[in-house]
């Protein structure tokens with residue numbers, strides 16, 4: 001699969017382009033994500049930072065408290081404050097892009113549902129997509145090519 005995927009914030013000060021498909025897509029039902037989005041879950045596309053081309057604007061990083069205590073910086077448009085992507089664990093080469101900020105938010109469907117222990121009761125998970133009460137073992141779930149991409153940036 002090849003192609004690029006454009007997105008941006010609400011006021012259009014920040015526009016970005018994903019230069020490839022992501023490595024993997026999380027649908028996270030944890031309490032942190034529910035609070036941060038004001039919704040039932042978040043959709044995060046995991047991709048290398050250098051595959052995000054920022055076409056305009058300068059997102060700033062806002063550190064947020066987490067239940068786990070691990071660092072989490074949310075990168076937001078400086079004007080409208082929409083969240084574009086996250087840096088979990090201060091790993092500068094890895095970004096978690098908010099799928100809902102893509103011009104075509106249907107471009108990527110979740111590859112896994114995580115932290116379903118706090119999933120809202122009315123959310124029905126689809127058959128055939130792996131789901132976990134907490135986190136999961138990416139080595140057993142990610143395609144080999146994605147694992148290779150991750151190794152290249154986190155080595």
Ligand SMILES: [Zn+2]
Pocket residue numbers: 009010011012013014077078079080081082
């Ligand atoms: Zn904006």
Ligand SMILES: [Zn+2]
Pocket residue numbers: 028029030031032033034042115
């Ligand atoms: Zn979460």
